[in-house]
Amino acid sequence: MLDRPVLQGLFRYGFSLTHDEAAACDLLQDALEISLRKIPDNADAAMRYVKSIMRNRFIDQYRRDQRHPTVSFDDHDKQPVVIDPRVLEDMVIAEHEVESIMAVLEPLERELLFLWAVEGCTAQEIADQTESPRGTVLSRIHRLRQKILRQQALAGNAAEGGAS
Amino acid sequence: MNRPLKQAVRQHFEPRALSTAQLERLEALMSVNAPGLTTGRPIAKPWIGWPAAAAIAALLAVIMLLAPGPVDEIPMTDRIAMEVARNHIKLKPLDVETDNMDGIRRYFTDLEFAPVKSQLLASSNLELLGGRYCSIQSVPAAQLRVSAPDKHNLKTLYQSEYRKDVFGPLPVLENGGVPVAVNVKGITVRIWVEKGLLFALTEAVELEPIEHGK
Numbered sequence: 001m002l003d004r005p006v007l008q009g010l011f012r013y014g015f016s017l018t019h020d021e022a023a024a025c026d027l028l029q030d031a032l033e034i035s036l037r038k039i040p041d042n043a044d045a046a047m048r049y050v051k052s053i054m055r056n057r058f059i060d061q062y063r064r065d066q067r068h069p070t071v072s073f074d075d076h077d078k079q080p081v082v083i084d085p086r087v088l089e090d091m092v093i094a095e096h097e098v099e100s101i102m103a104v105l106e107p108l109e110r111e112l113l114f115l116w117a118v119e120g121c122t123a124q125e126i127a128d129q130t131e132s133p134r135g136t137v138l139s140r141i142h143r144l145r146q147k148i149l150r151q152q153a154l155a156g157n158a159a160e161g162g163a164s
Numbered sequence: 165m166n167r168p169l170k171q172a173v174r175q176h177f178e179p180r181a182l183s184t185a186q187l188e189r190l191e192a193l194m195s196v197n198a199p200g201l202t203t204g205r206p207i208a209k210p211w212i213g214w215p216a217a218a219a220i221a222a223l224l225a226v227i228m229l230l231a232p233g234p235v236d237e238i239p240m241t242d243r244i245a246m247e248v249a250r251n252h253i254k255l256k257p258l259d260v261e262t263d264n265m266d267g268i269r270r271y272f273t274d275l276e277f278a279p280v281k282s283q284l285l286a287s288s289n290l291e292l293l294g295g296r297y298c299s300i301q302s303v304p305a306a307q308l309r310v311s312a313p314d315k316h317n318l319k320t321l322y323q324s325e326y327r328k329d330v331f332g333p334l335p336v337l338e339n340g341g342v343p344v345a346v347n348v349k350g351i352t353v354r355i356w357v358e359k360g361l362l363f364a365l366t367e368a369v370e371l372e373p374i375e376h377g378k
Contacts (some may be wrong), residue, residue: 088169092166114177116170
């Protein structure tokens with residue numbers, strides 16, 4: 001059904017949403033408990049099914065969590081966007097910046113990075129997996145790039161300030 | 165040192181992995197509920213002869229006899245109580261909020277049993293708050309949250325299909341059985357079987373009055 005590499009992949013996907021290993025494990029277990037009766041026999045379909053349950057469940061729980069009332073999961077941008085989906089490909093990042101950037105990203109931004117970098121998904125594939133319009137995914141990619149650049153600039157200013 | 169973003173993100177996620185214990189728990193969850201399904205791993209061919217296998221089996225038997233307290237020797241009621249208490253303490257968000265069993269039954273359609281009211285709790289005036297999917301010892305279960313009439317005491321009531329092959333013998337209410345009470349993590353967990361379902365209810369541990377001057 002779901003072998004260990006698939007379970008590990010789902011766990012990492014859960015970690016991209018939760019940014020917490022214990023919460024990612026709980027999320028995966030919750031999704032398996034819900035989906036076992038309906039899980040498809042085909043391994044790829046089963047993985048996609050469990051992943052979609054993890055995502056929906058995480059978003060439900062996140063919305064209910066009063067500690068984070070300001071995050072929107074409904075940013076279906078209406079404005080037309082002309083964005084090259086490869087804008088992330090040419091970005092470089094310092095080794096020590098990764099953790100701090102991951103910590104400031106919203107769950108859906110980390111998810112987007114995970115799907116793009118780890119699973120190698122295209123913008124269209126991310127749109128299909130997250131059931132979002134492709135334009136929304138491209139907007140998110142654009143905003144994600146801006147956010148990472150801002151974070152890098154902040155880190156650079158802090159380093160210069162600390163050095164002076 | 166600067167690296168491409170894609171590589172850096174991959175290296176951020178790659179070390180994250182479920183532990184062996186976590187993997188085994190998830191595999192148990194899948195195997196209990198779909199015993200005919202394999203995990204996709206190829207079946208290994210025997211790599212040793214029968215005499216060597218017999219010698220290893222004998223050695224393992226001796227080790228098992230000498231080893232103190234393997235997990236299987238922990239009574240099933242204790243294992244259920246530990247799991248129930250752990251989840252009760254977490255108090256995870258409810259999947260469905262409802263104050264009646266009809267609402268519960270309408271929501272829990274993916275279970276292979278229908279959640280029911282317990283006769284044992286009929287006179288306790290517990291107020292139903294809602295529920296969420298969960299499992300006990302890898303068997304799918306409904307985790308219901310109830311509160312005492314004073315509203316200050318949240319309790320968790322588990323209901324699961326009573327799988328004797330998994331849970332072993334437990335007191336059956338209809339046969340005159342009395343619920344087993346296990347104290348764990350500061351919580352009393354009462355466990356019984358009723359209407360073909362396993363029930364587990366958390367309660368605050370009753371404190372013995374302290375007698376001064378002794």
